[in-house]
Amino acid sequence: MLIRLAGGHVVDPANGRDGVGDIWIRDSRIIEAPHGETPDEVFDVSGKIVMAGAIDIHSHIAGGNVNTARLLLPENHRAHVARPAETPLSTAGWSTFETGCRYAAMGFTTVIEPAVPTHTALHSHLELADIPIVDKGILTVVGEDDFLLNLLREGGNRTAIADYLASALAQTKGLGIKSINPGGSVAFADNARTYDLDDTVPFYGVTSRQITEALQQGVMDIGIAHPLHLHTNNLGIGGNVDTALRTLQAANGKPLHLAHLQFYAYGKEGKRGFSSAAAQLAAAVNTTPNVTIDVGSVMFRQTVTISCDVIRQFASVGTAKPRKSVIFDGEVNGAGVVPYLYKAESFYNAIQWAAGLELFLLITNPAQVFFTTDHPNGAPYTTYPDLFALIMSRDLRNKWLADIPKEAAELTTLASIAREYTFSEIATMTRVAPAKLLGLKDRGHLTPGALADVAVYDDDPADRARAFRHAHLVFKDGDLVVRDGQITHYRTGRALTARPAYDSNIDRRLSRYYDEVYGLSRDLFKVPEHAIGVDHAFEEVACQG
Amino acid sequence: MTAYVDGTAVPLEAAAAEAARLLDGARLPLVAGLQTDVAGARAAILLAEKLHGAYDHAASDALLRDVGVLRQAGRMVTTANDVRIRADLVLLVGPRLTVLWPELAERLALAAPPRLSPDKAARKIFWLGGEPAAAAAIGATHIGVGADQLPLAVAGLRAAVAGRKSRLGGALAKSLAELAENLKAAHFGAAVWSAESLDELTIEALSGLVLDLNQKTRFTNLAFGPAQNGVGVLQTSGWMTGFPIRTGFGRGYPEHDIWRFDANRLVDTGEADAALWISAYGAATPNWRRKVPFIALAAPGTTFSYPPKVQIEVGAPGQDHDAIEWARDVASFTATSATTASEAPRVDAVIGLISEHLKGN
CATH class of the missing domain: 3.40.228.10 (Dimethylsulfoxide Reductase, domain 2)
Structure with a gap:
């Protein structure tokens, strides 16, 4: 199949392209314009924006905690959007099928589920397999498990920790390593209610900082592309910018990804002791090039927070709306599912909303800041189109600013920021940089040889959100899956995995440990290659070497 | 022989075709029992959707x-x-x-x-x-x-x-x-x-x-929930439709209602006019009181209080074939290997066969 996308405005910053031109697709790949061949299909995309498919690096879309949220909140997901009648479960409100359809319709072709505990990875992969069209990947959560904490207590043998991490990736079919308030789940089990960077984990005598450093080094040692993905301490608390700044320092000049930074961008100014410190934080990020961040923007609407930061989630139970939460302990990781309603008229929520936008606009390098709402924690991913529109238009921001409490607006710098993202910066932030961060060499750009994941949008300055919500065309692996914002058909996506080599001695040690401690085979916690029941369920991503 | 129509042994294909005929002709087909592995539950829920029917599980009372x-x-x-x-x-x-x-x-x-x-x-x-x-x-x-x-x-x-x-x-x-x-x-x-x-x-x-x-x-x-993957079916239903079991597709989208889509109520009131009963783990039979015509995908040797229109013997998950099931031991899904692998058909395979015979396929 030879396809020509003719005369579009090609925005491909990886190749320095930002102008009118053609894109050619043969089967699943982008190719050079061929000589003397007639395309099987030509799409006239003149006046449209042509980009690579977008990549979401942090969106809680699958697994036990997400499913608990579904079961907890039947009232939140009545089926509401009709999908093509021919596709299975096309009308289900908050289902895996809906997730694939809506992401694809926005031009996203790869989505990463960022919080999979080592003991429930099969559940996550089963759900991911039922998310059609897009490719997926998981980040494996470590840092609370007794085995690892014992390694650290015994002095943190660097080789053993690296082997442990590589083995955890193999066991869970993960793409990267995540840690969440490192040590916090263990501290909560020991009845701690707050937990900071330099607090010691009960029993084990190591601090959150030490766990972070060991994991950061371990991830570098196994040679996977994605640096340690860290959800640091003290999320959501007034004055926690101090924690974020200390975490940036704690990275020690080494690669680190700091997740949903908006939730750490709070100062203590004003009479309520809650203000945006995003400007200060953005300035620090600008001078810490070894660290990447994603924003975790807040948008005003009903949502549910889903997080393995159990200490934080337990503290939020009192502000749940509706007033019901699930708090999960668990042997390798806690978690909490707490519904929440973000309101424009809430002083605190308005600060949060503004702080997210400030981070987008004040971090100067679009390859250092990633586009997320920490779905669904700051807002569902379905609000992405509105968020794109906001960062692309100061006028639109000013309209929204008029609707939030004046005293909140005054405790942020948002009104003073003139910057408007260009399509090229959007493409860097949502295509080029995520592909690089995750080590996905053939994605995020339109270089000949790249995977033909392509999104075509209307260029409509009057309604950017509509254009981003309903892409004009989307190709996945060269297959047209969206036309005029509508899904044409399903296809099966793949789960991207990293499989660094390691000394299998750690597997024997772990097997003995599981036999002794749990009286169960460690094999029970593995995701077998054949478990998903479809061919090519997994795709291996090369390591850095 | 493992498949029967009106008590007479027939090839699997013929039984599937007869099952499709019964389901196609129903106003509100019901998928019930649902005692099966994840693959079986997925297939059953997709079938219920295709038929604009409803589905429920034998252990719904406790699960819900x-x-x-x-x-x-x-x-x-x-x-x-x-x-x-x-x-x-x-x-x-x-x-x-x-x-x-x-x-x-x-x-x-x-x-x-x-x-x-x-x-x-x-x-x-x-x-x-x-x-x-x-x-x-x-x-x-x-x-x-x-x-x-x-x-x-x-x-x-x-x-x-x-x-x-x-x-x-x-x-x-x-x-x-x-x-x-x-x-x-x-x-x-x-x-x-x-x-x-x-x-x-x-x-x-x-x-x-x-x-x-x-x-x-x-x-x-x-x-802890019921054995035999009851929790697993509930979880599967959760991610596929957003809702637990006792969900129906009559209006063209999933609706969950623990009263409306109670399998026994649907049968006893006559709302459901055909049923697909699934009990792959052992000889479990329905509790409804009205004699709705039904298809049984059941463990070998299951005897019913009145004869099913179509009966197809299926293998037990984790015994006759590899399976993904909910495990109480780990409070999540695990992959189980067949203990005594056999040729007995899997629930998802039989449902696949039935689906192929449905009108519009």
């Missing part, structure tokens, strides 16, 4: 009692492994727990101190509303309460923990007051129960009790 309270009140929960390595106090609540889960005491290693206990002291084990002999067998202090008194007893316990008075008196009140002190002194306690042997009121009182205890110390619930 649990979910019903969860989505009203929320909950604190954990896994058996967490209780095993961490809990210094275990409070079992309700009857028949070691019948419902015979390996319970072994799985929780109740006889040994928790691995992560700082002082290696023996666990404190209490059983409220259990059987005296069963409690003795696992080394639990038995606190006798009749099933009808259990909601009151748990509410009384919650009051005692909160330092409030309750109407309970006598020996029970004294035992509960002592128990309350023990619960408050626990470092990391766990209430162990199953919705199979508790009613909603007790579950809700327990959820509240555990939340209250967390004001001062740590406490959580270990709630």
Whole structure:
């Protein structure tokens, strides 16, 4: 199949392209314009924006905690959007099928589920397999498990920790390593209610900082592309910018990804002791090039927070709306599912909303800041189109600013920021940089040889959100899956995995440990290659070497 | 021969074609039983959608009692492994727990101190509303309460923990007051129960009790569900449609209603005019009273109170074929390998065959 996308405005910053031109697709790949061949299909995309498919690096879309949220909140997901009648479960409100359809319709072709505990990875992969069209990947959560904490207590043998991490990736079919308030789940089990960077984990005598450093080094040692993905301490608390700044320092000049930074961008100014410190934080990020961040923007609407930061989630139970939460302990990781309603008229929520936008606009390098709402924690991913529109238009921001409490607006710098993202910066932030961060060499750009994941949008300055919500065309692996914002058909996506080599001695040690401690085979916690029941369920991503 | 139409052995293909004919001709086809693995549940739910039918599970009463309270009140929960390595106090609540889960005491290693206990002291084990002999067998202090008194007893316990008075008196009140002190002194306690042997009121009182205890110390619930992948089917339904079992597609999109889509009610009122009964794990049969024409995908040798129109013998997940199932042991899905692999057809394969024969395919 030879396809020509003719005369579009090609925005491909990886190749320095930002102008009118053609894109050619043969089967699943982008190719050079061929000589003397007639395309099987030509799409006239003149006046449209042509980009690579977008990549979401942090969106809680699958697994036990997400499913608990579904079961907890039947009232939140009545089926509401009709999908093509021919596709299975096309009308289900908050289902895996809906997730694939809506992401694809926005031009996203790869989505990463960022919080999979080592003991429930099969559940996550089963759900991911039922998310059609897009490719997926998981980040494996470590840092609370007794085995690892014992390694650290015994002095943190660097080789053993690296082997442990590589083995955890193999066991869970993960793409990267995540840690969440490192040590916090263990501290909560020991009845701690707050937990900071330099607090010691009960029993084990190591601090959150030490766990972070060991994991950061371990991830570098196994040679996977994605640096340690860290959800640091003290999320959501007034004055926690101090924690974020200390975490940036704690990275020690080494690669680190700091997740949903908006939730750490709070100062203590004003009479309520809650203000945006995003400007200060953005300035620090600008001078810490070894660290990447994603924003975790807040948008005003009903949502549910889903997080393995159990200490934080337990503290939020009192502000749940509706007033019901699930708090999960668990042997390798806690978690909490707490519904929440973000309101424009809430002083605190308005600060949060503004702080997210400030981070987008004040971090100067679009390859250092990633586009997320920490779905669904700051807002569902379905609000992405509105968020794109906001960062692309100061006028639109000013309209929204008029609707939030004046005293909140005054405790942020948002009104003073003139910057408007260009399509090229959007493409860097949502295509080029995520592909690089995750080590996905053939994605995020339109270089000949790249995977033909392509999104075509209307260029409509009057309604950017509509254009981003309903892409004009989307190709996945060269297959047209969206036309005029509508899904044409399903296809099966793949789960991207990293499989660094390691000394299998750690597997024997772990097997003995599981036999002794749990009286169960460690094999029970593995995701077998054949478990998903479809061919090519997994795709291996090369390591850095 | 493993497939029958009107009691006569036929090739599988012919049985599938007859099954499709029955389902195609129905106004509201029902998929019920649903005792199958994840692949079987996926196929069954997709079939129900295609038919604009409804689906329910044989263990729905217990599963939905649990979910019903969860989505009203929320909950604190954990896994058996967490209780095993961490809990210094275990409070079992309700009857028949070691019948419902015979390996319970072994799985929780109740006889040994928790691995992560700082002082290696023996666990404190209490059983409220259990059987005296069963409690003795696992080394639990038995606190006798009749099933009808259990909601009151748990509410009384919650009051005692909160330092409030309750109407309970006598020996029970004294035992509960002592128990309350023990619960408050626990470092990391766990209430162990199953919705199979508790009613909603007790579950809700327990959820509240555990939340209250967390004001001062740590406490959580270990709630285990029915065996044979009932929880797995509920979870599968959750991600596929957003809803648990007892969901229907009559209006072209999934709607969940525990009354409307109760399989027995749908059959007994005549709303469902054809059914697909699935019981792959063993000889389980439907409880409906009206003789709706039905197709049975059932374990070999299952006999029904009235004959199914089509009967297809299927293999048992994890026995005849590899399967993904919910495992109580790990409180998540696990991949199980066939113990005695056979050629017996899988539920998902048979449903696939039936789907191929449906009109419009």
